[in-house]
Amino acid sequence: xxxxxxxVYYSKTGNTKTVAEAIAKRMGGDLCEVSERxxxxxxxxxxxxxxxxxxxxxxxxxxxxxxxxxxxxxxxxLPNLAFFATYGLYTAGTFGGMSKLAGKxxxxxxxxxxxxxxxxxxxxxxxxxxxSLKK
Numbered sequence: 001x002x003x004x005x006x007x008v009y010y011s012k013t014g015n016t017k018t019v020a021e022a023i024a025k026r027m028g029g030d031l032c033e034v035s036e037r038x039x040x041x042x043x044x045x046x047x048x049x050x051x052x053x054x055x056x057x058x059x060x061x062x063x064x065x066x067x068x069x070x071x072x073x074x075x076x077x078l079p080n081l082a083f084f085a086t087y088g089l090y091t092a093g094t095f096g097g098m099s100k101l102a103g104k105x106x107x108x109x110x111x112x113x114x115x116x117x118x119x120x121x122x123x124x125x126x127x128x129x130x131x132s133l134k135k
Contacts, residue, residue, distance in 0.1 A: 003050015005029030008040060010066040015086040015117035016057045022122055023053055026130040038069025047077040055084040061092035071101035081106045082133055086114045108132045
């Protein structure tokens with residue numbers, strides 16, 4: 001993947017943040033947190049990146065409200081996309097919902113159990129996800 005990478009995430013308990021930081025580090029990308037109101041940190045224009053990786057915790061078997069807002073607001077600015085999610089029970093239609101909101105399909109997705117993020121057991125999944133994006 002050519003161009004800069006932006007990793008955008010919302011995290012309520014810290015699990016999604018842990019995964020976002022690992023992805024950004026491996027991709028050499030910028031990290032942008034979205035607030036509970038769906039507002040991204042200023043200074044990060046997604047249209048100036050070659051790839052935007054968007055992460056969400058799964059809430060009620062769906063994308064978190066803040067990430068739903070981010071994707072709706074930025075759908076016309078998003079270049080190539082990839083998605084990740086942290087979950088407790090099941091991801092259900094999370095990635096399909098994110099795709100619909102963004103108006104495009106992701107290059108790759110990965111779902112990681114919240115307990116694995118808490119226990120630091122994410123390296124193998126994150127490495128495989130990043131490797132698929134770098135092809």
